[in-house]
Amino acid sequence: MKKTLLISEIFPPIHGGSGRWFWELYSRLPKEQYFIAAGLSDGHSEYDKQHDLNVTRLPLSSPAWGIKSLTGLSFYWKNFLKIRSLVKKNCIHQIHCGRCLPEGVFGYLMKKLYNIPYLCYIHGEDVEAASSSRELSYIVKKVLDNASRLITNSKNSQRILINHWKVNPDKTVVLNPGMDSKRFIPARYNLETRKKLGWDNRSVVLTVGRLQKRKGQDMLIQALLRIKKDIPDILYAIIGGGEEKEHLQTLVEKLNLKENVQFCSEISDEEMIQCYQQCTLFALPNRTIGKDIEGFGMVLAEAQSCGRPVLAGDSGGTVETMIIGETGYIVDCTSSEILAKKIIALLKEPDLLSAMGQKARKHAEETLDWDVHTQKAIKIFNSISQ
Template sequence: MKILYISHLHPPKNKPLKSIGGMQSVSMQLVDSLQKSKDIEIESIIMRASWKFIRLKTFFFLMSLVWRIPAKIEKTKPDVVLFSSMVTAGILPFILNKTKVPFVTINHGQDVTFPSATYQRYLSFLFKQLDGVISVSSATRNACIERGMEPEKGVALPNGFDTKVMDMLPEKNKARKLIEEQFKLDLSGRKLLLSVGRQVKRKGYRWFVDKTFDKIKTDTVYLIVGDGPERENIQKAKEKSDKKEKIVIVGKQPDEILNACYAAADLFIMPNIPVEGDMEGFGIVLLEANRAGVPAIASDLEGIKDVIEEGVNGYKIPHGNPDLFAAKIDYVLRHELDELSRKSKEYVQKYYSWDTVVDQYISFLERVVNRESA
């Protein structure tokens, strides 16, 4: 099967960006995995760019797809066109000289729920143009159905993670020393709680600092890695905490330090809250933590539901319940940490490596191609 893959926001070749988002990492890893798959041939149209003027670059890239996709189809004769997100799939109705090649998109969450009335009306029209839709979670697939996607067009398939990264993770004691030096911490006799991600309201970091962290009885340090519009509010919540010296907000970090954070952590915290017009499509950071042997305590919301197998790679807590959230953290740290850490790593290696996940993508694409050619 020959796939024409369309994506944006890949970093320039041989010039990796200091930080890229989850969608971009997933897109790059998916392409690599497809290229390694037997009987799969990949053609692509990919925008590779730095963050400078990225919105303007993306606009012109999308406009160029109107004629570049038909030209590429004519030249390479793909069996299916696969868009990396609803952003790139959005140009589908404008493509000139459409052919009978089936068009499939992946979607990730916010590219479905983006709170614009015009965008939401356009989505229902766009779903009619598509031949297949891959959503990264059941919650995201349901959001598509609510916006007009025919259920039989869509499937929920997980993201995967790059197993090569596991070889780059430092040993735990070495990682803890590195983190202590990097962020001027004292982790002696303390457990390390970690959150990684863009600091937006849905992530619930402010809620966790404000309502939950002080209730944890175990001696812990809470490390928050990332940046975003909620950082100031999180900082204000920290200043009100009775344990503010144990809450550390460090911003974005290079891969070496981020890997050390995962390797040093004892529990991964994902305290999401519901936000209208936004959602957690999958939670790739949960897999990144689990692959380092770090189980998660997370809110039982949206795409997180699909990633956490209760008591295997973590626990899901009803959102907005600080007492239960804190109590579960204390219980796991005191009674289950070693076993849960081992099971977390084994679980994601078995079910979420790209070697496993990419076969599910290929199977769905083959079904779409066979259905449309029947």
Template sequence: MKFCMILEFFVPYYNGGGERRYYELTKRLVEKGHEVDILTMKIKNTEEHEVQEGINIYHIGPTIENPPQRSKQDFIVYGRAVLKWLHSHNYDIIDAQSYSPLLPATMYSKRVNIPVIGTIYDTSTNNQDQWIQSSSLAYKAEKFLVKRPFTKILTVSRATEKSLVNDFNVDANKIEVNYIGVDLESIDSVKCNKKDNNRVLFVGRLVPHKHVDHLLKIINNLKEKIPGIHLVIVGKGIEKDNLLHYISENSLEDYVEFMQDLSNEELIYQMKLANILALPSTREGFGMVLSEANACHTPTIAYASGGVVEVVDDTKTGYLVEPEDIDTFQEKIEYILNNKNVEEKLGLQGRKNVEEKFNWDNIVLEYINLASKLINCKNMKK
């Protein structure tokens, strides 16, 4: 099969959960003999065409200097470039990641009758829970885009599937769930034979719904109770200046460290070094960093939002906390840091859970079977 995957960014230029999922998925498709073209936005100072592990990556449309920052005009230019590309190339199936790639993909698919998978990771239920600055516009766009004429919608959790049906009136028969796997071989190749002391890790975009400010408040409350407590924040985004302001106001410079643009190996090392991975996010389609941390024998604590509840097995691999309950979140961090036996037990169970539930071999096979079925159905209708 010849796949066209459409997403705004791709690794290594941006290492979000969705981008890394496509990387892990597509390199395995290539290993199994399939062809894959990736269409992404141009990144400053990169080649228009490059090949990673057999994956063809084409940078088209607008030139982005600092991913993921892009303008409304960038979305328009990118959409036009995608349409132009599709009209001059042939594919068996198209897979478009939410949100801006969904429109040109479905427009083209409708004209030429090529099956299109719309990959949607998460949804919002109000216009205050958006991942970009223009929340009101984004909410309206989301309501429109999730109802586009996809052959199938693919999502990564039952929670998002439920939201699409209940909040956006999407036909449940059009939705398939395909979890995000964990590359255990890659994780095990990164050597780290120690755990730091009282080290809390956050990995993700620095945007409002991730609530990194909640972690800063917790660190501020615990800095006297737990000597040497240290928060490492891996990521970048529009909230960074606000976070730095809070750190300065509360004299937390010795307790908080920022990192960004880490390689996958560097990120895994940080996960192995940490005592806890904390994700106080109120909007999360899956929470890939949680399963990866568990694969590193690192316990997780997260707000019980979206697909997170399918990743964290409460009290067994980590803890789930009601969204925005900062006090309980703090209690769980304090409990793990003060009880090394609990940390070790949660870490062992976390690893076992990942091995059983998030195996890439099974997940890729499910994806290939879905794509084959959609292509065969299209051919039968000719």
């Protein structure tokens, strides 16, 4: 029986799209065959006790991912020894790397020293960010060239590998992130639930995700000035935490929109699903910031599974999450005016939103469910030979 080790700094209870992707995927695979080396995080001991995955926690966070500094060298050396020990102890035949940096470096070393094949997951923004550094570009190129497979989260990320990094197209394969359609389910409009959420019977646009510039929450906040003129009761609900929180809160105060914006950084999974179910429209107003792009947009899949129509920016891989014009729309989210006009047009067509929501649920069940993606993943893993 061949055994596999996944290495990923980002893993629950850390919040993050890639961490959730790996948890959802590998929790559906045979436990006796798959082992996980995950990063340290607050509450990880209690979290691991509640689940039956074979998880070993390692200090996979570092301020330096290059190899020119003592900090970087020390980080890679110490973790390499621990990973090598895991590989030997569990007779690992294949390694899966959560990203090129830093996880891919360990895959590369195990390949060169012990001839253990590895694959690497590519999220888009990770390799784009590395391309701005000559040192990191050199390391990433080595990792990409020596991997047996490169799994990209979207066709857009695949194009980045082929066009910018000159990767052999035959080595790449697209495996979109997904969602659990048995968990993310539609629900009828419920005023009592909406009151608990602080929404009452208002028109609610929802965004779920880290508070980062590329996510575009700031553009939708600015768009509210225009939206309010046509839809006075509009409420923009923002779920998530991150480095942009203070800036966004300041922007809301500056524009006098405190009555139209709701921030929520701490929320249970059950409450988050209720937000998906009860919102009027889900929006991910993402845009490209320098080299930072939205690789796919798992929240768009979750929203559609809950029967919600979606709206997203025309940057990165978000276009691959929906059927444009049927379950959602793509717009230029670098313009608050364009964003506002589209949201107003949609909110004024409740019958259209209802029809889109029904199609969104069907689309999510048939193409975005984790069970569908898991079968694809198994075929990819089995195609890698020693």
